[in-house]
Structures are given as structure tokens and as C-alpha cells.
Amino acid sequence: MRRGLTFAAALLLGLAIWQGAIWATGVPRFILPPPTLVAETAWTSRALIAEHALVTFTEVLAGLGLGALLGAATAIGLAQSRLARELAQPILVFSQAVPVFALAPLLTLWFGYGLWSKIVMALLIIYFPVASAFLDALLRTPAGWLDLAQVMGAQKRRILWHIRIPAALPGLGSGLRLAAVYAPIGAIIGEWVGASRGLGYLMLLANGRAKTDLMFAALITLAVFTVLLHYAVNRACQRWLDRP
Amino acid sequence: MSGAAHAGDAQLFAPLRLEVPAGRWTCLLGPSGVGKSTILRLFAGLGGEVTFDGTFGADDGAGLQGRVALMAQDDLLLPWLSALDNVLIGARLRGDRANRDKAREVLDQVGLTSHATKKPAQLSGGQRQRVALARTLMEDRGIVLLDEPFSALDAKTRSQMQDLATDTLRGRTVLLVTHDPAEAARLGDRIVIMTSDGLHDVPPPPGPAPRGIDDPATLQVQGALLSALRAA
Numbered sequence: 001m002r003r004g005l006t007f008a009a010a011l012l013l014g015l016a017i018w019q020g021a022i023w024a025t026g027v028p029r030f031i032l033p034p035p036t037l038v039a040e041t042a043w044t045s046r047a048l049i050a051e052h053a054l055v056t057f058t059e060v061l062a063g064l065g066l067g068a069l070l071g072a073a074t075a076i077g078l079a080q081s082r083l084a085r086e087l088a089q090p091i092l093v094f095s096q097a098v099p100v101f102a103l104a105p106l107l108t109l110w111f112g113y114g115l116w117s118k119i120v121m122a123l124l125i126i127y128f129p130v131a132s133a134f135l136d137a138l139l140r141t142p143a144g145w146l147d148l149a150q151v152m153g154a155q156k157r158r159i160l161w162h163i164r165i166p167a168a169l170p171g172l173g174s175g176l177r178l179a180a181v182y183a184p185i186g187a188i189i190g191e192w193v194g195a196s197r198g199l200g201y202l203m204l205l206a207n208g209r210a211k212t213d214l215m216f217a218a219l220i221t222l223a224v225f226t227v228l229l230h231y232a233v234n235r236a237c238q239r240w241l242d243r244p
Numbered sequence: 245m246s247g248a249a250h251a252g253d254a255q256l257f258a259p260l261r262l263e264v265p266a267g268r269w270t271c272l273l274g275p276s277g278v279g280k281s282t283i284l285r286l287f288a289g290l291g292g293e294v295t296f297d298g299t300f301g302a303d304d305g306a307g308l309q310g311r312v313a314l315m316a317q318d319d320l321l322l323p324w325l326s327a328l329d330n331v332l333i334g335a336r337l338r339g340d341r342a343n344r345d346k347a348r349e350v351l352d353q354v355g356l357t358s359h360a361t362k363k364p365a366q367l368s369g370g371q372r373q374r375v376a377l378a379r380t381l382m383e384d385r386g387i388v389l390l391d392e393p394f395s396a397l398d399a400k401t402r403s404q405m406q407d408l409a410t411d412t413l414r415g416r417t418v419l420l421v422t423h424d425p426a427e428a429a430r431l432g433d434r435i436v437i438m439t440s441d442g443l444h445d446v447p448p449p450p451g452p453a454p455r456g457i458d459d460p461a462t463l464q465v466q467g468a469l470l471s472a473l474r475a476a
Contacts, residue, residue: 147290154338
């Protein structure tokens, strides 16, 4: 109840600052549209925004799912062998030194204008945080548990499955929470570079035609989606990955 | 076992010889940092970074591999598993069939019948250590290594756990590492003090373990042990 009230108050405060800035500076509406106009546009163009939003949401969710899967698999693979980690580390560091944004045109060239170039973009952007958070946790299994397992005559693969992976799930959770925020960024960058559908495309289009109100409406849709996605992922992590 | 251990250049303990009689409780008593736990870890096959020059093995000539169970100060329970599944973890880790009936029996033995489905976070410190004891019993090994398993418990719980452990581990070869003279005097069939000059045998109080907490002979040995520790 209290949280709901503070949230509503914060929302009102934000809108008041926005509207106040317009009154104070008198900027024209094609530079900064008032909140009322954005709300009106969001309502009248709801079918258009929904159509493009659906594309972006699909890309984000697919990128998030595949990136999480691939990142987790990489972490488990690397956790098994020191040699693999030593070989992979320079590659991973180098790959992080390449700005992912710069790869977007290349991905469009490789995967086309459709969904896949954006999914891969989202995947690439979240792959590293997921893999590194999970790997870190996998390498930090409390020594006592491993000693006990060794005395019990455990098999290496079973230690991984019964102790190291479950012990590292909270680490995977922190990677996924980051990923939920990053994935939409990846999809939008992909759409900016080359797309004919999606919220990123709609924003560029609206901006180019000085329909700043439509651009804001699309932007807010994206922001609300990202917040909801983060909330959902956070809840899921609390439910299944975090330790009581 | 006999020999010396060092990690890198640092000597962990000087050459010494320790015999642990079969089917009895041997208490290895000493101050912190003297290398007691290192000896126990060597018995457990957990040498790791430690280099050991010497020999150790069992009288029957067979190695210790697969004949040892370990219980430590930290209960080492997996927080995401129930008490019952924690007791079964050894079988799961080896790929053996998990015998749930026997696990329940062992939990009965340590008095946790009604707590089988609870997670470690829902149990008290003493109850968690009981689950750890049940897990040790479930392993059913001839040699049991105890690394200060009761030292984090309050006095009352500790004395109850001592009784329970002596009762349930009867007939097994037990090596108990402790820094508590009272514990050594209550539980040891053989008591060995470890100081930086090596090992010294101290005759245990008469009577079978666990000896009474107010037994005069036991309290006298406890005092003698503490004096010996302070003198070292």
C-alpha cells in the first residue's frame, strides 16, 4: 500500500517536472511534447505501437532466453577445466573490448533485416554478464562442501550437478537480473541499424518526421516493458534461484 | 601414521608418530594452529597443498581410501536440500541407489524423525549438527574423523551431542580433533596432546566414555589436560 503510494507520487512528480520544464522554457512541442499530448498520441496510435512493440518484445525475450542458455552453458563448460578457462579468457576479454554497437551493421549483413539480427544482438549483449556471473559463482563453491564430497568418494560430474551448480544459482540470478535490463538495449540497437519493424524502428521513423510525441510514446512503452521484464525476472530469480 | 608435513617451506608439524587404535575413540587435543586439523585432513585424504613425508595406513594393509567419514565444526549441510536429502547426499554423489528407508532410520536414531523434510535454515544449530551426524552414520564407514564437531554448540547441546555421538559411533575407529580439555576427558579412550614439540599421551580417566560431566576423575584429568596445554 505504502509502496504503491510512493510509486504514484514519484510518477506524478516526474510528470510535473516534465510539464514544468515546458512551461518554464516554452519549447515548441516538436522539440519536447507535453505529457498530455504523448498520452493522447499513445492512445490514438495504440494499434501501431502495439504492432511494433510485439516485434521488439519477441526479439528481447528470444535474445534473453538464448543468451541465458548459452551463457550458462559456457560457464558450466569453463568451470570444468582450468585449461579451457585459460584459453577462453583472452578471447572473452577481447570480445568485451569490441563495442557491441559496432557489430550491429555486421549482424544485419549476416542475419538479415528480420528478427534474427536483433535476437543475436540482444544475445551478444547479455551473454557475457550471464556467463561471467555464473562462472564466478561456480568457481567459488565453499571448500568444505568439496572436501566432504571428496571424502565421500563423489564423482566429479555428480559434484557439479549436486553441489557446484545449485550452490552457484544465486550467481546465475544476478547475471540474469542484469541481462533483463541489457537485452532490450540490444534489440533496439539492432533495430536502429536496419529494420522495418519494431519500437526502435518506429522511434527513428517518428523522429525523422518530427513526430516527437509518437517517439516519446514508443520510448515509454519500451521503458515500461523493460521495467516489467526486470520485475518478472527478479521475481523468478527470488523464487527459483536465490537461497532462502 | 608417522612423518612430518610442510606446506611450501613452512613446516606444519615436526616429525611425529600417531597410532589410532581400532574400534576406539582417540582424542587429539591441542591449541589452535598446532597442526591437529592437518593430521585429520591427511587421514581424510585431503592433503591438497600439504606435502607429507612419511607413511600412514591401516594395520590390515589396505589404504584408507573409501573407509573414512568426516564430520567438521561446520555442519556442511546443503541449504537447498531437506534434512533427509542431506543425509542421502553421499549416495547421490557416488551414483549409488539412495536408500530412503535407511536414511529415515538414521534420522530416527539422532532424534530428528519429525524434521526430515525441513531445510537446514529451519533447524537449530544443534539439530543441524545432528543431521550432520546422521549423514556421517549413513556413510557407514569404519573410520570416523571428527574435526571439532561440537565446538560451535552451547554447553548443554554440546554435552548432549557428545552422548549421542559416542552412542551412535560405538565400535568404530574415531579420531576426534578438539581444543576442549573437557571434551577430550569425557570422550577419549586414548588422549593425545599435540604441542609444537610433538605428541604426548595422557592416561584417560577410568570408565567407559561418555564419562559423567561431574565425574571427579574426569574433572581431574580435564584439569591436568588444561595445565599441560598451558605449560606447552
